[in-house]
Amino acid sequence: MVTDIVEALGGFLVVGYTAPAAGTATIPRRYKYLGDDSVLPALLKQGVKLAALGLGGKGDNRPRCELYLRIHTIGLEFPPLKHPAAVVAPDAVIDKGCVIAPAAVVNTGAGVGINVIINTGAVVEHNCVIGDHVHVAPRAVLCGEVKVSRLAHVGAGAVVIQGVTVGEGAVVGAGAVVLGDVEPWTVVVGNPAKASRRSIHLSRY
Numbered sequence: 587m588v589t590d591i592v593e594a595l596g597g598f599l600v601v602g603y604t605a606p607a608a609g610t611a612t613i614p615r616r617y618k619y620l621g622d623d624s625v626l627p628a629l630l631k632q633g634v635k636l637a638a639l640g641l642g643g644k645g646d647n648r649p650r651c652e653l654y655l656r657i658h659t660i661g662l663e664f665p666p667l668k669h670p671a672a673v674v675a676p677d678a679v680i681d682k683g684c685v686i687a688p689a690a691v692v693n694t695g696a697g698v699g700i701n702v703i704i705n706t707g708a709v710v711e712h713n714c715v716i717g718d719h720v721h722v723a724p725r726a727v728l729c730g731e732v733k734v735s736r737l738a739h740v741g742a743g744a745v746v747i748q749g750v751t752v753g754e755g756a757v758v759g760a761g762a763v764v765l766g767d768v769e770p771w772t773v774v775v776g777n778p779a780k781a782s783r784r785s786i787h788l789s790r791y
Contacts, residue, residue, distance in 0.1 A: 587685075588638050588639070588640045588667065588685060589613060589614055589617065589638075589640070591667045591668075591686075591687070592667060594669055594671075595668075595669075595670065598636070601620070601629070601634055602617055602619060602620040603617050603618070603620060603640070604619075604620050604621060604622055604623050604625060604626065605619065613640070623656070623657065626657060626660050626662060627661075630660060630661050630662060634662070635663060636662065636663055636664070636665055637657055637663070638665075638667060638685075639654055639657070639685075639701065641653055642703065642721070643703070643721040643739060644739075645757045645773075646739075647719050647720065647737045647739055647755075648719075648737065650721075651718070651719035651737060654683060654701045658683075663682065664682050664701065665682065666680045666681065666683065667684070667685050668680065668684075669686060669687055669690070671689055672686045672687065672688060672689065672690045672691070672692070672704075673690070673691045673692070674686060674691075674692045675693050675695070675696065677694055677695060678692045678695070678696045678697070678698070679696070679697040679698065680692070680698045681697075681699050681700045681718075682700055682701075683700050683702075684698050684699075684700070684701065684703075684704070685702075685703045685704070686704045687703070687705045687708070687724075689706055690704045690705065690706065690708045690709070690710075691709045691710065692704060692710045693709075693710065693711050693714075694712050694713075695712050695713040696711070696712065696713060696714045696715070696716070697714070697715050697716065698710065699716055699717045699720065699736070700718040700719065701718060701719045702716050702718070702719070702720045702721070702722070703720070703721045703722065704716075704722050705722060705723050705724045705742075706724040707724050708722045708723065708725060708726045708728075709726070709727045709728065710722065710728050711727075711728055711729050711748075712730045712731070713731045714728050714731065714732045714733070714734070715732075715734070716728075717733075717734060717735045717737070717738065718737075719736055719737050720734050720735075720736065720737065720738050720739070720740075721739045721740070722734070722740045723740060723741050723742040723743075723744070723760070724742045724743070725742055725743045726742060726743060726744045726745070726746075726758075727745045727746070728740065728746050729745070729746060729747050729749075729750075730748040730749070731748050731749050732746050732748065732750050732751075733750075733751040733752065734746075734751075734752045735751070735753050735770065736754050736755075737754055738752045738753065738754065738755060738756045738757070738758075739757045739758065740752065740758045741757070741758050741759045741760035741761070741762065742760045743760055743761045744759065744761060744762045744763070744764065744779075745762075745764065746758065746764040747763075750764055750765070750766060750767055751767045751768070752764070752767075752768045753767070753768050753770030753771070754771065755770055755771040756768045756769065756771060756772050756773070756774070757772075757773040757774070758779065759773065759776070759779070759782070762774055762775050762776060762777065763776075763779055764778075764779040765778045765779065769781070
């Protein structure tokens with residue numbers, strides 16, 4: 587998806603991709619495998635300044651966050667990537683490293699933090715605030731003035747009604763309808779959404 591967005595935007599020369607080993611990333615074959623991330627400092631010295639992060643998230647966004655921070659520390663920058671078929675209001679704020687997928691909508695007054703995925707067909711309504719390293723999965727809907735805290739995940743097709751806060755590191759299950767605030771590091775599922783028996787017991791950092 588990320589490579590599709592880069593190509594649709596144009597204006598970028600893609601030199602290749604890094605991954606733990608060739609074939610371990612879902613990258614089109616036309617792109618050259620450059621090695622693992624240990625090659626990144628050399629690429630920076632050769633004039634490569636920008637990177638795009640292709641690692642997604644299945645509820646735990648810490649690996650994506652850690653990878654972003656590690657590569658950013660090397661000195662590479664992550665431009666925000668907005669597919670031409672996405673709709674983003676002129677006054678919405680989209681921070682670095684964000685990926686806005688096709689058919690996604692980010693409406694007026696919304697603020698989207700660092701390294702966020704707004705996936706295919708997701709809707710972020712007016713005055714929502716999305717924290718860093720969040721994933722809003724395909725077709726999820728955040729109604730007006732929703733706050734999604736850092737490292738949280740809003741699952742595919744979920745609906746979060748206006749004014750609700752989704753806590754840090756929380757997971758909203760696919761298809762859930764969230765009518766009230768979600769505590770940090772918990773999982774909610776169902777309609778109306780309730781905390782499931784399992785919680786995420788993760789140390790904050």
